[in-house]
Amino acid sequence: MLGGKHILLGITGGIAAYKTTFLVRLLIKAGAQVKIVMTQSAGSFVSPLTLSTLSKNPVLLDFVNEEDGSISWNNHVELGLWADLMLIAPATANTLSKMANGVCDNLLLATYLSAKCPVYFAPAMDLDMYQHPSTKASLEKLESFGNKMIPAESGELASGLHGEGRMAEPENIVQFIEEDLAQGLPLTGKKVLITAGPTHEAIDPVRFLGNRSSGTMGFELAKKAAGLGAKVVLVSGPTHLDATHSSIDLIRVTSAQEMYDACQKHYADTDVAICAAAVADYRPKHAAKEKLKKKDGDLNIELERNPDILFSLGEKKTHQFLVGFALETENELENAKGKLQRKNLDGIVLNSLKDEGAGFGRDTNKITFIDKNLKIKTFGLKTKPEVASDIWEEIISRIHA
Ligand code: C5P
Numbered sequence: 001m002l003g004g005k006h007i008l009l010g011i012t013g014g015i016a017a018y019k020t021t022f023l024v025r026l027l028i029k030a031g032a033q034v035k036i037v038m039t040q041s042a043g044s045f046v047s048p049l050t051l052s053t054l055s056k057n058p059v060l061l062d063f064v065n066e067e068d069g070s071i072s073w074n075n076h077v078e079l080g081l082w083a084d085l086m087l088i089a090p091a092t093a094n095t096l097s098k099m100a101n102g103v104c105d106n107l108l109l110a111t112y113l114s115a116k117c118p119v120y121f122a123p124a125m126d127l128d129m130y131q132h133p134s135t136k137a138s139l140e141k142l143e144s145f146g147n148k149m150i151p152a153e154s155g156e157l158a159s160g161l162h163g164e165g166r167m168a169e170p171e172n173i174v175q176f177i178e179e180d181l182a183q184g185l186p187l188t189g190k191k192v193l194i195t196a197g198p199t200h201e202a203i204d205p206v207r208f209l210g211n212r213s214s215g216t217m218g219f220e221l222a223k224k225a226a227g228l229g230a231k232v233v234l235v236s237g238p239t240h241l242d243a244t245h246s247s248i249d250l251i252r253v254t255s256a257q258e259m260y261d262a263c264q265k266h267y268a269d270t271d272v273a274i275c276a277a278a279v280a281d282y283r284p285k286h287a288a289k290e291k292l293k294k295k296d297g298d299l300n301i302e303l304e305r306n307p308d309i310l311f312s313l314g315e316k317k318t319h320q321f322l323v324g325f326a327l328e329t330e331n332e333l334e335n336a337k338g339k340l341q342r343k344n345l346d347g348i349v350l351n352s353l354k355d356e357g358a359g360f361g362r363d364t365n366k367i368t369f370i371d372k373n374l375k376i377k378t379f380g381l382k383t384k385p386e387v388a389s390d391i392w393e394e395i396i397s398r399i400h401a
Contacts, residue, residue, distance in 0.1 A: 001178040003031030003226065003245040008083035008115065010108045011051070013041025015158040016090035016124040016167035020046055023089060023170035024054045030174060031244050035079065036060065037108045039095065063107050074107055080114030087177065088112065089150070090124030090167040093135050099147075100138040120180075122150040122173055127163030150176045178246075185229030186396045192230040193263060193270040194222045195277035195309060197237035199256040203301060204288035213278035215239035217325075217365065220388035221274055222248050228392060233270070235262045237277055256280055256306035263309050267316060272395060274323040275310040276349075282306060314344030321399050323347045323391070329354065336370055346398065347371045349391060357381050369394045 007027055011020050017038075027034050034055040038048060040062075048059040060079075065072045080086075088095065088108070095108070099121070104110050112119065121142065129135055130152060139149055150173050153166045168176065182188045196218020200208035219241045222234040226247040234243055235251045237259060243250045253259045256279045267273065282303035292299070310324045324345050326336040329352075336350040348370050355366040365387045368378045371394070379390050 001181045005032045005084045007032045007034050008086040009036045010088040011038040011042040012092045012095040014090040014092045014124045017042045017045035026174045076110040077114045079111050083117045085117050086115045086119045089122035091121040093125045093129045096138040100141040119147040122167050123152045124167035126159050127165045130165040182229045188229035190230045190271040192225045192232045193273040195235050195275045197239040198278050199237040199280045201280045201283035202287040203284050204292045215241050218276035220384045224388040233266045260307045260309045272321045311343045321346045325349045327351050
């Protein structure tokens, strides 16, 4: 949910500020980019240098920077526009009150007023301050602006008192934001199964039959699905690509048989399955246990058919929306339609090898989407992330129809 998101973290001056070091680590681990704005008093509780090191970005404390004899301006408007979301944690009673009343006497507050993105805040204060009608009024006012409160937790407070007012634990803050972002996304609650990459079919312990698929299309489809709220099982053949999104369960396999087994295991409760892998149709009938020695004359390797994963998923289909890929060189539309029907698919993505810039090992692709009613939509040459968006748009419009 947070993968690739730009998060602007505002830290104000409460003892809970020390916990923001863990918070930043968690946000970065979830794949976010983090920039930090602190109030001057927050700097007394946690070191800007620590936070700058963890976030890999300079930490901003003031409107003006004076460094090495030069003066520069920290642009709060630009920061506000950079952010996909702003999180103010800890949010002290003082800052909450200022936010609620449009006070703008530091960089953090100016950035808050400039931010057009969703704003989350995690109050942190002593229990009596938290209960005070003035604090309650600030919280209500901020929620009426659409800002989202991550409620304080109960427990021991720095004052020695016990009660409500502790800043939510960093793990809970991250979970709150992730769950909130997931709400209302088109694939929230859906399980998606995607195959990607090539397969390698062993000839002997060091050699294999394979193909040039990079896996990019399948990985982009997986990333996009996760961003749209799905839980994704990505079954990939050998590739250098990685998937860091917390909603993607990456299962690495080598051969078609392993890919088949992984898909069977995950298919029953899948809502949408997309087979984007370039699966080898054949494998050596007998993979040698030892490395094959070179001999005079030719070598014949007997091949046998691999299981057709997509076909098997089409046979077992109950409620799943099933999508395949077709890479064709001639009679493209007719062949793709044939495949769609033979494999009992709900949609097929056709790449024509005749299209310049499309297909294997490239950053771009040009596709045609055909659904089971043979409705056809052709797209222009696009980057693979864009193509992934188009494919998901086609699928989502049909599963929500
Ligand atoms: O029949 P053809 O191999 O052209 O179909 C391509 C589609 O079938 C792709 O979606 C590919 O991922 C899938 N496929 C498969 N298992 C195979 C061969 C192809 O899932 N053994």
